[in-house]
Amino acid sequence: MIISGSGRHEVEAVEERVALLDVLAQAPAVDHHCHGIVKDEVSAQSFQKLATESDLPQGPGGDVFDSPVGVAIRAECAPLLDLPRHVDAESYLSRRAELGQREVTRRLLAAANISTYLVDTGFCADEITSPDELAAVSGTQGFEIARLESLAERLAAEGVGAQGFYDAFRAELESALRTAVGVKSIIAYRHGFDFDPARPTEAEIRSAAGAWLSSPERRLSDPVLLRALLWAAVDAGKPIQMHVGFGDSDIVLHRCDPTHMTEFLRATVTTGTPIMLLHNYPFVREAGYLAHVYPHVYLDTGLAAGFSGASATSIVRESLEIAPFTKVLFSTDAYGLPELYLVGALRHRLALARVFGEWLEADAIGEADARRYLRLLMGGNAQRAYGLTPHQSAATSA
Numbered sequence: 001m002i003i004s005g006s007g008r009h010e011v012e013a014v015e016e017r018v019a020l021l022d023v024l025a026q027a028p029a030v031d032h033h034c035h036g037i038v039k040d041e042v043s044a045q046s047f048q049k050l051a052t053e054s055d056l057p058q059g060p061g062g063d064v065f066d067s068p069v070g071v072a073i074r075a076e077c078a079p080l081l082d083l084p085r086h087v088d089a090e091s092y093l094s095r096r097a098e099l100g101q102r103e104v105t106r107r108l109l110a111a112a113n114i115s116t117y118l119v120d121t122g123f124c125a126d127e128i129t130s131p132d133e134l135a136a137v138s139g140t141q142g143f144e145i146a147r148l149e150s151l152a153e154r155l156a157a158e159g160v161g162a163q164g165f166y167d168a169f170r171a172e173l174e175s176a177l178r179t180a181v182g183v184k185s186i187i188a189y190r191h192g193f194d195f196d197p198a199r200p201t202e203a204e205i206r207s208a209a210g211a212w213l214s215s216p217e218r219r220l221s222d223p224v225l226l227r228a229l230l231w232a233a234v235d236a237g238k239p240i241q242m243h244v245g246f247g248d249s250d251i252v253l254h255r256c257d258p259t260h261m262t263e264f265l266r267a268t269v270t271t272g273t274p275i276m277l278l279h280n281y282p283f284v285r286e287a288g289y290l291a292h293v294y295p296h297v298y299l300d301t302g303l304a305a306g307f308s309g310a311s312a313t314s315i316v317r318e319s320l321e322i323a324p325f326t327k328v329l330f331s332t333d334a335y336g337l338p339e340l341y342l343v344g345a346l347r348h349r350l351a352l353a354r355v356f357g358e359w360l361e362a363d364a365i366g367e368a369d370a371r372r373y374l375r376l377l378m379g380g381n382a383q384r385a386y387g388l389t390p391h392q393s394a395a396t397s398a
C-alpha cells in the first residue's frame with residue numbers, strides 16, 4: 001500500500017514514537033523519589049485511601065477509580081492482572097484480592113521497569129517495605145533518603161535536651177548519610193517556603209528547641225528549627241529533596257510555590273549542595289525557571305505525572321520548557337500501592353515519547369540528541385546528581 005501525504009507523515013510519526021519508547025524502556029530508570037509498598041493485603045477501603053493524596057473521607061463522587069489515576073490503573077494495570085483494559089473497579093479489586101498483594105506487587109514492579117529506587121523512609125516506615133525490601137522484590141537496587149524532620153523528631157522522642165539538640169541532630173544526620181544518598185525536607189508541609197532564608201544562630205536554635213522540647217507537641221513545625229535542619233543539610237553537601245506543591249490537606253498550596261524561597265536558593269548557590277524540587281504541580285514552570293537560573297536546582301514532575309493519568313503529557317511538557325534537559329529528573333513518588341509505580345513510570349515514558357516525538361517530527365531536535373536526553377531524563381541526571389554508580393536495568397541485562 002502506498003501511503004502519501006499526511007497519512008505517510010502519521011505513520012512515520014508513530015514509528016518514531018515507538019522507537020523512542022524503545023529507547024525509554026532500555027534506559028536504566030532511576031526513580032529518585034518514592035516510598036515503600038504496603039506489606040499486608042490491601043482492602044478495598046485502604047486501596048481508596050492509598051490511591052489519592054487526600055487524607056479526608058470522600059463522600060459521593062469521591063471514588064478513586066473515577067479519577068485520572070483510577071482510570072489509568074484500570075487501563076494499564078488491569079492487563080497485567082490478566083484482565084481486559086478499562087475493566088470496572090469491582091472486577092479489578094476482586095482479581096487483585098485473588099492474586100494477593102505479593103503477586104500483584106511482583107507483576108506490576110516488573111512491568112514498571114525501574115532499575116534504581118531512592119526511597120524516602122521518613123513516613124510510616126513500619127508499614128511499608130524498606131529500600132532493601134523494595135529492591136529485593138523487584139530485583140533492582142534501592143537507596144535511602146533520610147527525612148530531616150523525622151531525624152529531629154526521633155531525637156526529641158529519645159529525650160534530647162535543648163542545649164545539645166543541634167549537635168545531636170548534626171551527628172544523627174552525619175550517621176544517616178553514611179548510607180543515605182540524600183535527605184528530604186518537608187518544610188512546605190510544616191511551614192511553607194516563605195521562611196527566613198538566613199542561617200539561624202546557635203542561640204536562636206537553643207531557644208526554639210527549648211520551646212519545642214518543653215511542649216507536649218512532638219511534630220516539628222517551628223520555622224527556626226526547620227531551617228536549622230535545612231542549613232545542617234546544606235553543610236552536609238548531599239542532595240536535599242524538597243516537597244513542592246501538590247500534597248494532602250496539610251498543605252497551604254500558595255505558600256508552596258518554590259519561588260517563595262528564592263532568597264534561600266541565592267544564599268546556598270555557592271555551596272554546591274543540590275536542591276531537588278519534587279512534584280512541583282502546579283508550580284512546574286516556576287520550578288523550571290529556578291532550575292534554569294540556579295546551577296544547584298533540579299526538578300521533577302513525580303506524583304503529578306502519576307496522578308494526572310492521561311494528562312501527564314502536558315505536565316511533563318511544561319517541565320521541559322526552559323530547564324536544561326540535564327536538570328530534570330524522573331520520579332513516581334509512589335507510596336503503598338504497586339499500581340502507582342507502574343502508572344507513574346509508564347505515563348512518564350509515554351509523555352516523554354510524545355513530546356520528543358513531536359520535536360523529532362518537526363525536526364526541532366536531532367535523533368542522537370533526543371536519545372541522549374531521554375536516557376539522562378530517565379536516570380542519567382539522577383545518577384550524576386546523587387553520585388550513583390550506573391546499574392544495568394532488568395531490561396538491558398536480559
Ligand SMILES: [Zn+2]
Nearest residue numbers: 034035120333
Ligand atoms: Zn513522597
